[in-house]
Amino acid sequence: xxxxxxxxxxxxxxxxxxxxxxxxxxxxxxxxxxxxxxxxxxxxxxxxxxxxxxxxxxxxxxxxxxxxxxxxxxxxxxxxxxxxxxxxxxxxxxxxxxxxxxxxxxxxxxxxx
Amino acid sequence: xxxxxxxxxxxxxxxxxxxxxxxxxxxxxxxxxxxxxxxxxxxxxxxxxxxxxxxxxxxxxxxxxxxxxxxxxxxxxxxxxxxxxxxxxxxxxxxxxxxxxxxxxxxxxxxxx
Numbered sequence: 001x002x003x004x005x006x007x008x009x010x011x012x013x014x015x016x017x018x019x020x021x022x023x024x025x026x027x028x029x030x031x032x033x034x035x036x037x038x039x040x041x042x043x044x045x046x047x048x049x050x051x052x053x054x055x056x057x058x059x060x061x062x063x064x065x066x067x068x069x070x071x072x073x074x075x076x077x078x079x080x081x082x083x084x085x086x087x088x089x090x091x092x093x094x095x096x097x098x099x100x101x102x103x104x105x106x107x108x109x110x111x112x113x
Numbered sequence: 114x115x116x117x118x119x120x121x122x123x124x125x126x127x128x129x130x131x132x133x134x135x136x137x138x139x140x141x142x143x144x145x146x147x148x149x150x151x152x153x154x155x156x157x158x159x160x161x162x163x164x165x166x167x168x169x170x171x172x173x174x175x176x177x178x179x180x181x182x183x184x185x186x187x188x189x190x191x192x193x194x195x196x197x198x199x200x201x202x203x204x205x206x207x208x209x210x211x212x213x214x215x216x217x218x219x220x221x222x223x224x225x226x
Contacts (some may be wrong), residue, residue, distance in 0.1 A: 031212045033212075033214075039220070040218075041201050041218075042218055042219065043157075043203065043216040044215070045213075045215075045218070048213075049131070049211065050210055055212070056213055084144045090156060090157065092157075092210060094214075096211070096212045098145075098164065098209065098216075099145075099164060100145060100207055100211065100212060100214075101145075101147065101159060101162055102205075102214055103159075104149075104156045104157040104158070105156060106155070106156045107155075107156050
């Protein structure tokens with residue numbers, strides 16, 4: 001009965017590879033997000049999706065692309081991985097409205113060698 | 114867009130000491146405010162939130178925070194910390210009825226037994 005789940009939990013890969021991280025929420029929320037947390041614990045929002053529309057896209061390289069097959073899923077695809085992509089990636093979801101608390105997934109620790 | 118600043122980067126306390134972590138935000142409109150906690154190796158969990166009403170909000174594990182609108186502040190407090198409170202604490206702000214949540218840089222709390 002996990003609210004927001006991510007797979008995999010750990011991902012170790014070589015530079016130049018392409019990888020994906022999956023996220024699913026069972027809260028019925030209409031908005032999902034991807035955050036990147038660097039080694040200094042700084043949280044940076046990367047994307048959010050609301051009803052299959054990208055509504056926030058910070059200065060993220062276009063090697064990163066979110067894909068939402070439906071309202072409950074928001075996957076993150078990363079092409080041509082670089083060393084600087086090593087971080088923990090968190091998925092989150094919320095319901096836009098007055099009570100817009102975000103619920104976070106367990107995180108995916110990506111290590112690029 | 115709104116922004117958040119947390120004044121303390123790293124706080125070290127002994128058990129039973131009192132805690133106050135500062136958080137200030139900048140935004141001219143109505144906001145919802147949050148404190149999240151991240152225990153070592155884990156995801157973000159909500160400690161407490163302010164949407165409206167009583168500006169003194171109580172959260173889990175004995176934490177509380179006070180919203181002072183005139184000071185744009187939402188400081189986190191706990192009268193007596195425990196070793197298990199060792200974690201990273203994040204203040205976050207989101208404009209009312211919006212989904213663009215902004216996090217502070219985080220404060221690392223270390224509680225010595």
